[in-house]
Amino acid sequence: MNDRTVDRATNQHGINIADGLTGYTPRNNVERFLIESFPGNPGIRDMFITVDEEIDAELRSLGYEGTGEQFAERRKQYDDRCNAMIARAGGALPICGAKPKRGDAIxxxxxxxxxxxxxxxxxxxxxxxxxxxxxxxxxxxxxxxxxxxxxxxxxxxxxxxxxxxxxxxxxxxxxxxxxxxxxxxxxxxxxxxxxxxxxxxxxxxxxxxxxxxxxxxxxxxxxx
Known part of the structure; x- marks a missing residue:
């Protein structure tokens, strides 16, 4: 688990989602890209964060059962797929809503x-x-x-x-x-x-x- 400051919101599984982050390290390169695309907006940024409990809850909702090690392996497979997806896209994904960066046309x-x-x-x-x-x-x-x-x-x-x-x-x-x-x-x-x-x-x-x-x-x- 990453160290997080849990404040207010909960997702569909009743799991707390952070308003602020304390020393948070993105779990995969897709998450890293999305978080960095909205640096000034923690509310939007935190929408892209997926903690271990969320993935486990989603797996259970799909009927998956297993040991702690098996859940950990499933989470690793999820992160590996995310990393492979953004690698195929050249390190970036098309997103809507990002503000211009230095050098962008306006x-x-x-x-x-x-x-x-x-x-x-x-x-x-x-x-x-x-x-x-x-x-x-x-x-x-x-x-x-x-x-x-x-x-x-x-x-x-x-x-x-x-x-x-x-x-x-x-x-x-x-x-x-x-x-x-x-x-x-x-x-x-x-x-x-x-x-x-x-x-x-x-x-x-x-x-x-x-x-x-x-x-x-x-x-x-x-x-x-």
């Missing part, structure tokens, strides 16, 4: 008169034709959570179809007070128009359309 939507601006980035949503969106400090480009008086609307031809966006965290039932600083994120769809209202004004923008690699150019011609 797009900026300016909010004139505001100390924060909007950042658009792939975030693993390319195949869904979407972008992740968050707010960043205008000067440092450090991510910040959206102030309560900053609201993003998805615009539509019919007013009834125009609605404010919810962050991923709010949509999954996480209170704004429990979202770590800079970890809030939204998603927007390519080619759709959005409106950002904030204390000193508003702006509208269209989420850029990526050029698909398999498209051929459409050119003008004259019919013979």
């Amino acid at each position: 797009r900026i939507v300016d909010l004139p008169g505001s100390d924060i601006v909007i950042r658009l980035f792939d975030g693993g949503l390319q195949d869904a034709r979407q972008y992740l969106l968050d707010f960043i400090d205008r000067h440092t480009r450090a991510p910040v959570n959206a102030p309560e008086d900053y609201v993003i609307y998805r615009l539509a031809a019919e007013e009834a179809d125009t609605y404010p966006l919810k962050s991923w965290e709010t949509a999954t039932g996480i209170s704004r007070d429990h979202v770590p600083p800079g970890e809030e994120r939204f998603s927007v769809i390519e080619a759709l128009t959005y409106r950002v209202e904030y204390p000193t004004g508003f702006v509208e923008f269209v989420a850029p359309v990526r050029q698909a690699q398999n498209l051929v150019p459409v050119v003008e011609a004259v019919q013979n």
Whole structure:
């Protein structure tokens, strides 16, 4: 067992899941990759941690019985499969929701008169034709959570179809007070128009359309 600080949550087997980690060592390379992909968000990070008791409980729920040594061997097989999977993938897995790292391409939507601006980035949503969106400090480009008086609307031809966006965290039932600083994120769809209202004004923008690699150019011609 890894040394962990168990605080509040329990999984479907009634096993405590840590809010914080004390000297935790990932059990396999998949777990290591996922934990490191969300360094600033312990709540999300801890979702990827699987302790021995969880694996044993899952095995028992599937009808497996055995000695302590046999359970330990099954856990080793689980970790070996995880390590082999990420090795085949070149050491990384496609994930959705990760914030940009240094050197990653981003797009900026300016909010004139505001100390924060909007950042658009792939975030693993390319195949869904979407972008992740968050707010960043205008000067440092450090991510910040959206102030309560900053609201993003998805615009539509019919007013009834125009609605404010919810962050991923709010949509999954996480209170704004429990979202770590800079970890809030939204998603927007390519080619759709959005409106950002904030204390000193508003702006509208269209989420850029990526050029698909398999498209051929459409050119003008004259019919013979």
